[in-house]
Amino acid sequence: MKTEILLLLICLGAVTALTRKQEAAEQSRRRVASATTPKKQEPEEEYEDDEELVDQCPEPNGYFPDAEQCDKYYDCRDGKITDKLCPDGLVFNDFSPQHEKCDLPFGIDCTKRSKLQKPQPSPHCPRMHGYFAHEDPRNCNTFYYCVEGKFNMITCPEGLVFSEKTGICNWPDEAQKKGCGSRELFNFTCPKVNESVAATHPRYPDTEDCQYFYVCVNGEIPRRSGCKLGQAFDERSGKCDWARKIPECKDWYKDQLTDEELDALENPPPKLKSTSGPSRRKSSRPTV
Ligand SMILES: *[C@@H]1O[C@H](CO)[C@@H](O)[C@H](O)[C@H]1NC(C)=O
Ligand SMILES: *[C@@H]1O[C@H](CO)[C@@H](O)[C@H](O)[C@H]1NC(C)=O
Numbered sequence: 001m002k003t004e005i006l007l008l009l010i011c012l013g014a015v016t017a018l019t020r021k022q023e024a025a026e027q028s029r030r031r032v033a034s035a036t037t038p039k040k041q042e043p044e045e046e047y048e049d050d051e052e053l054v055d056q057c058p059e060p061n062g063y064f065p066d067a068e069q070c071d072k073y074y075d076c077r078d079g080k081i082t083d084k085l086c087p088d089g090l091v092f093n094d095f096s097p098q099h100e101k102c103d104l105p106f107g108i109d110c111t112k113r114s115k116l117q118k119p120q121p122s123p124h125c126p127r128m129h130g131y132f133a134h135e136d137p138r139n140c141n142t143f144y145y146c147v148e149g150k151f152n153m154i155t156c157p158e159g160l161v162f163s164e165k166t167g168i169c170n171w172p173d174e175a176q177k178k179g180c181g182s183r184e185l186f187n188f189t190c191p192k193v194n195e196s197v198a199a200t201h202p203r204y205p206d207t208e209d210c211q212y213f214y215v216c217v218n219g220e221i222p223r224r225s226g227c228k229l230g231q232a233f234d235e236r237s238g239k240c241d242w243a244r245k246i247p248e249c250k251d252w253y254k255d256q257l258t259d260e261e262l263d264a265l266e267n268p269p270p271k272l273k274s275t276s277g278p279s280r281r282k283s284s285r286p287t288v
């Protein structure tokens with residue numbers, strides 16, 4: 001009699017385990033299914049306050065993302081599960097179950113687990129960590145870098161716009177920030193050209209500022225770009241050259257630089273033998 005009951009219990013246990021496995025399989029299948037049908041619009045941010053009952057580790061050891069909340073994850077040790085939460089503004093990077101890593105959300109796919117913890121805002125920081133756009137939507141090129149709820153204001157290089165989606169400064173046509181398109185920003189429209197000219201990404205001077213010019217990408221999308229200090233855009237060659245060599249711009253730097261300073265820029269004194277490695281001349285500007 002006793003053995004029968006024991007057997008029955010074992011059987012019941014096995015059945016429960018099986019159903020759980022099936023449920024888990026079902027869940028992962030669902031996840032895969034939804035992965036193949038990406039939603040068009042961005043899902044609304046949802047805040048997760050309820051404690052969810054997840055009581056099973058997918059593997060005995062490792063760190064595993066929550067199925068719905070991007071900044072929540074599970075720490076599994078010998079099958080024992082502990083709920084964990086990333087610092088506000090960071091999300092769990094699920095690249096490997098061996099690593100416990102919370103990162104800024106850029107480049108981490110949270111579309112399937114779009115919920116987030118309740119924000120802990122402070123001045124200029126909608127969340128404790130991250131890159132955030134200026135509160136004034138007309139301000140296109142300053143943003144805040146927040147760490148532990150403390151902000152640093154940063155300004156993008158000339159001609160670029162802060163993109164909240166990527167957390168970096170980019171060309172207005174790439175950043176696609178509302179009210180900060182090329183037209184609003186530059187008041188410059190690319191002249192109509194034929195296909196062969198368009199393919200050369202033609203350049204046009206900024207009529208207000210000798211140092212700057214516009215590149216019309218594919219003849220259509222204007223990007224504002226600049227020459228280095230002391231130089232100006234030469235409409236004839238379509239290149240930057242020393243301002244003093246370009247008749248319309250020869251006095252452009254008059255109020256800013258002395259002739260000696262311009263001489264030094266044009267003919268830099270020979271450098272002593274460089275002891276540091278390769279020069280760091282990489283521009284912070286994305287290339288066209
Ligand atoms: C844009 O340029 C046009 C023509 O040069 C000028 O009439 C207009 O006032 C400018 N608008 C702004 C907002 O600067
Ligand atoms: C395109 O325009 C340029 C300049 O206006 C002209 O020299 C060229 O012949 C044109 N090419 C074609 C294919 O129409």
